[in-house]
Amino acid sequence: MATDKRVHMPKVKLSGFIIVPEGDLDVVRSELPNHIDLTRNEPGCISFQVRQSETDPHRFDVNETFESRAAFELHQARVKTSRWGAVTSNVARHYEIEEEQPD
Numbered sequence: 001m002a003t004d005k006r007v008h009m010p011k012v013k014l015s016g017f018i019i020v021p022e023g024d025l026d027v028v029r030s031e032l033p034n035h036i037d038l039t040r041n042e043p044g045c046i047s048f049q050v051r052q053s054e055t056d057p058h059r060f061d062v063n064e065t066f067e068s069r070a071a072f073e074l075h076q077a078r079v080k081t082s083r084w085g086a087v088t089s090n091v092a093r094h095y096e097i098e099e100e101q102p103d
Contacts, residue, residue: 011046012072014064016095017053018088025058027087032060035084039064042078044071062095069099 020028032050039048046065053059066072079085 009068009070010099010101012066012069012097012099014062014072014095014097016093017059017061018094019092020058020060020088021090022058024087024090028060028091031084031087035079035082038078038082038084039075042071042075044068045075072097 029052036048036050039045044067046067048064049062051061053061064075066075
């Protein structure tokens with residue numbers, strides 16, 4: 001009987017929100033669709049959602065899931081050198097990051 005010897009890595013989930021200063025709001029809203037498209041097309045991205053709050057225009061709720069720590073870290077590295085990284089350099093980030101063990 002064959003056994004499955006693949007290593008199952010824990011998924012990485014990030015959830016939280018960013019607060020965008022008034023002076024950066026227009027450029028962040030303008031760049032957001034591109035950032036979402038680039039991230040969703042990264043290897044290992046399972047889901048990626050960023051939504052502007054309906055009650056606070058400065059708050060954007062963020063939820064993302066990557067198939068592994070390595071995929072998440074590659075995403076973080078890309079963001080740091082991207083246009084999104086530049087236009088969000090002044091935002092306050094409030095995130096929780098957790099690893100979900102595979103089934």
